[in-house]
Amino acid sequence: MLLIKNLRKTFQNGTKALNGVNLKINPGEFVTILGPSGSGKTTLLRSINGLENIDNGEIVFNNRKIDDNYLFYVQKKTGMVFQEFNLINNLSSINNVLSGLLNSSSKFLSMLYLFTREQKLQALQSLETVGLLDKAYSRTDQLSGGQRQRVGIARAIIKKPILLLADEPVASLDPKASNLILSLLKKICKEFNITIICNLHQVELAIKFSDRIVGLLDGAIIFDSQTKNIDINYVQNIYREENAGLTF
Ligand SMILES: Nc1ncnc2c1ncn2[C@@H]1O[C@H](COP(=O)(O)OP(=O)(O)OP(=O)(O)O)[C@@H](O)[C@H]1O
Ligand SMILES: [Mg+2]
Structure with missing residues (x-):
């Protein structure tokens, strides 16, 4: 490949x-x-x-x-996962995961509310894959390091x-x-x-x-x-x- x-x-x-x-x-x-x-x-x-x-x-x-x-x-x-997670900490897990659908995070904040229902379901599915569905609406700065990295992985896999x-x-x-x-x-x-x-x-x-x-x-x-x-x-x-x- x-x-x-x-x-x-x-x-x-x-x-x-x-x-x-x-x-x-x-x-x-x-x-x-x-x-x-x-x-x-x-x-x-x-x-x-x-x-x-x-x-x-x-x-x-x-x-x-x-x-x-x-x-x-x-x-x-191609998805990427980083040592320092690179999450937007004042946002929820699901919004961080949704950011994986965009090309750059600068455009992200303005587009935050434009995701479709379908995309939100996709984000929840990615969070389920990493075992973090129950933290979907928690801010990522309230999660442990391991949980944050799981959000990072969910963000990487949402775009398949x-x-x-x-x-x-x-x-x-x-x-x-x-x-x-x-x-x-x-x-x-x-x-x-x-x-x-x-x-x-x-x-x-x-x-x-x-x-x-x-x-x-x-x-x-x-x-x-x-x-x-x-x-x-x-x-x-x-x-x-x-x-x-x-x-x-
Ligand atoms: N932007 C840069 N400008 C100049 N030199 C750089 C830059 N990025 C990396 N290097 C140099 O290139 C070499 C390889 O760096 P790289 O970051 O790829 O190593 P690494 O194996 O990932 O190290 P680590 O395990 O510390 O993350 C190093 O000598 C580093 O100093
Ligand atoms: Mg390195």
């Missing part, structure tokens, strides 16, 4: 964030990207849905190369994406909530056949929930393996500072 070829990204200040990434993601896969801070995980996700301009290489989404004309469709079909990009979705959550969020993402992946690429720092969670794990270091892929074939000690090596820069 996604083919990334020789992807390179250098920021204006000269930082080389991605140094020739090649990656093929199959439909319905739950792929985790593991890698230390600064390895390029966020840049990779943001490049896929056009939030970063790439200098070199190409990204093929459902058999078509992404260009300016195709990007709108790609963004429509075929790809979900999750950038460290559990980084600000405790272990129990982290497990819950990742089980939920896995359920969404398998039940709705939504392909998921998830950036994580926790090796154990990656092994527990993903089909496949990709290791990123200094903007390059250093391993790419089905989870069942992975050796935990080997994976943990990428977090050992003394190994930074070495080829595995």
